[in-house]
Amino acid sequence: xxxKVRIGVFVCDCGTNIAGVVDVPEVTxxxxxxxxVVLADEGKWSCSVDYLSKLQDLIKEYRINRVVIASCTPxxxxxxxxxTVREAGVNPYLLEFVSIREQVSWVHMKEPEIATQxxxxxxxxxxxxxxxxxxxxEIRLPVKTDCLIIGGGMAGMNAALSVADQGFNAFLVExxxxxxxxxxxxxxxxxxxxxxPAAKLIRAKVEQVQTHPNISVxxxxxxxSVEGYIGNYKxxxxxxxxxxxxxxxxxxxxxxxxxxxxxPEGQFEYGNDSRVITQLQLDNRLKxxxxxxxxxxxxxxxxxxxxxxxxxxxxxxxxxxxxAIAIKHLRKDASVHILYRDMSLIKEEGMxxxxxxxxxxxxxxxxxxxxxxVQIENGNLKIKVYDLLxxxxxxxPSDLLVLTTAFKGHDTVGQIKGHLKVSANPxxxxxxxxxxxxxxxxxxxxxxxxxxAKAPMTFKESCEExxxxxxxASIPMNKGYIETEGIVAEIDLTDCTQCGLCSKRCxxxxxxxxxxxxxxxxQALCKGxxxxxxxxxxxxxxxxxxxxxxxxxxxxxxxxxxxxxxxxAFVCHWCALGGVDMAGVSRLQYPSNARLxxxxxxxxxxxxxxxRPFELGAAGVLVAGCEFPTCHYIEGNYAAxxxxxxxxxxxxxxxxxxxxxxxxxxxxxxxxxxxxxxxSMVKDLGL
Numbered sequence: 001x002x003x004k005v006r007i008g009v010f011v012c013d014c015g016t017n018i019a020g021v022v023d024v025p026e027v028t029x030x031x032x033x034x035x036x037v038v039l040a041d042e043g044k045w046s047c048s049v050d051y052l053s054k055l056q057d058l059i060k061e062y063r064i065n066r067v068v069i070a071s072c073t074p075x076x077x078x079x080x081x082x083x084t085v086r087e088a089g090v091n092p093y094l095l096e097f098v099s100i101r102e103q104v105s106w107v108h109m110k111e112p113e114i115a116t117q118x119x120x121x122x123x124x125x126x127x128x129x130x131x132x133x134x135x136x137x138e139i140r141l142p143v144k145t146d147c148l149i150i151g152g153g154m155a156g157m158n159a160a161l162s163v164a165d166q167g168f169n170a171f172l173v174e175x176x177x178x179x180x181x182x183x184x185x186x187x188x189x190x191x192x193x194x195x196x197p198a199a200k201l202i203r204a205k206v207e208q209v210q211t212h213p214n215i216s217v218x219x220x221x222x223x224x225s226v227e228g229y230i231g232n233y234k235x236x237x238x239x240x241x242x243x244x245x246x247x248x249x250x251x252x253x254x255x256x257x258x259x260x261x262x263x264p265e266g267q268f269e270y271g272n273d274s275r276v277i278t279q280l281q282l283d284n285r286l287k288x289x290x291x292x293x294x295x296x297x298x299x300x301x302x303x304x305x306x307x308x309x310x311x312x313x314x315x316x317x318x319x320x321x322x323x324a325i326a327i328k329h330l331r332k333d334a335s336v337h338i339l340y341r342d343m344s345l346i347k348e349e350g351m352x353x354x355x356x357x358x359x360x361x362x363x364x365x366x367x368x369x370x371x372x373x374v375q376i377e378n379g380n381l382k383i384k385v386y387d388l389l390x391x392x393x394x395x396x397p398s399d400l401l402v403l404t405t406a407f408k409g410h411d412t413v414g415q416i417k418g419h420l421k422v423s424a425n426p427x428x429x430x431x432x433x434x435x436x437x438x439x440x441x442x443x444x445x446x447x448x449x450x451x452x453a454k455a456p457m458t459f460k461e462s463c464e465e466x467x468x469x470x471x472x473a474s475i476p477m478n479k480g481y482i483e484t485e486g487i488v489a490e491i492d493l494t495d496c497t498q499c500g501l502c503s504k505r506c507x508x509x510x511x512x513x514x515x516x517x518x519x520x521x522x523q524a525l526c527k528g529x530x531x532x533x534x535x536x537x538x539x540x541x542x543x544x545x546x547x548x549x550x551x552x553x554x555x556x557x558x559x560x561x562x563x564x565x566x567x568x569a570f571v572c573h574w575c576a577l578g579g580v581d582m583a584g585v586s587r588l589q590y591p592s593n594a595r596l597x598x599x600x601x602x603x604x605x606x607x608x609x610x611x612r613p614f615e616l617g618a619a620g621v622l623v624a625g626c627e628f629p630t631c632h633y634i635e636g637n638y639a640a641x642x643x644x645x646x647x648x649x650x651x652x653x654x655x656x657x658x659x660x661x662x663x664x665x666x667x668x669x670x671x672x673x674x675x676x677x678x679x680s681m682v683k684d685l686g687l
Contacts, residue, residue, distance in 0.1 A: 012045070012101075022115050025042060069095065078095075093136030108592050137486050147170050147250065147253070157179060163214075170215045172217045182280075232251075256451050295333070295399055299339065316406075339365075343363070366387070370386055406427075421509050430454055484524070488543070489541055508526065534607075564618075572600065576624035581671075603643075622662045628665055
């Protein structure tokens, strides 16, 4: 045994969650015989306070310098055990986590012998990796108290005020000549027309912003350049009025650029007839009370939304009901019809719909495949619609046809996306880090997102998002620093060919190239996705805690026995592993052939990693990543998809069957998808 490596294996019963299926004493005894293992211990509840204390004592007694925890998923308990081993004097990056609950006992409940063997394999893989682990450390960056808010709508103004009220400096940049954003085009923000006029709300909020001593406002201005990272952004703002520029040192950034209406060109006579307008254009008319000659108003919902291109626009029903009520308040004798597919309203808005009905607004429901037909006869607008609820067709005269259309992100999205290195969807809405885990932030530390820059929202939602984004940005400014995980790329320049591919491919611009064309990792920006390492032709880049040697050690350990019956699965830590865990939580039973290797991102799985299992006789290989378009590393799954296509060609040239290389894009909630993939793969591979 190598005296420098002393591994301790701690196997958890998890009450009966694991021990009820897996023979834990047998697994523990097996672990004692693995290379470099000086101690293997069974714990009834390894995460309990008592056992954590015992674990620390055992680490010290046996001089353990590598720790393998075999218990539940690392997604929930790894931080706890990292703190525990750190307190015992072991660097937390010398800890390896093995999931024998979600990946074994819960999904192989009727096969205790097979489950026990799989648990042994997973621990053997964990021990093989642990022997090669190296110390790492968190990266601490100083963060000052200057926040840039991009966009002066309601979300941006609320964010600026919230930041400023905490004593921080807020710099509010608005491309337009005045603050207020899309709210400047709206008459009322809710159906309660007399209490919520938009102009009044804007005036009050703008006054608060402009008189706050900690807020600097730049209207008619936009970003010219952004460089740096959290705590150290160098921002240049240019004025569109006099072409002057302003240089700012910024610590955190909030994006609140808002949205724009998608004009339905050529649809329902829009653009051909001035009587056909959008909801936002109707709001403008309501502001000016320009409805003197209007007696019959018809609204058509779901224009450019809920189709193959995009889903529900989120606020269309709200806008239609709100404006219908406003019309009835302005013209009690007006006839108002709302033609809809489905009414998507929250509780308060549902009450607004009842108010509209009491005022005389009529609601007619049409089917998905039978939209209303707009006709012009003798200069008169007529709308024919088949009402599903009544079961007959109506012909409605119209002085004003209002289209409830979808929205898109502000026209500055492309420019800002380039400056900040963040992602946006095809409609120009910025994409949050994760819809559940990171709804107010980008994947890049220090940049938050608020309001309609992310998706269409109501006034109330946008205001709340502004406050939320400000709180997110304030956390590191309050602490004075941010501590990021030390899972980052490391480059060995010995074999580097200076091709520059790593710098070009990095989604975070975390690799800089010096004057001699040597790449250097900016650890403050690196997220450890591994895309650069997988793409490096000279194989001179490694990811801390997920090096090539560590991954290959796991592959070899997994396939040491009966490789022809096993599938090696490379699973991203985020959504795909979440799907694996969800399958376990749901007790979805599937074949036990797969041996999972956790990677930070599917983009880190190189061509060599995909080929090595086949060289060792594996029955198949699976690469599992986040479901499109979501990826915790901006474009990791896209990069992985491209590499998978190349891998199939390479496997064929090497004499392996490319059809045995599978992939799955899985959301964190989709346990059934992972379980079904396992069943299908085992069946097709003839296992």
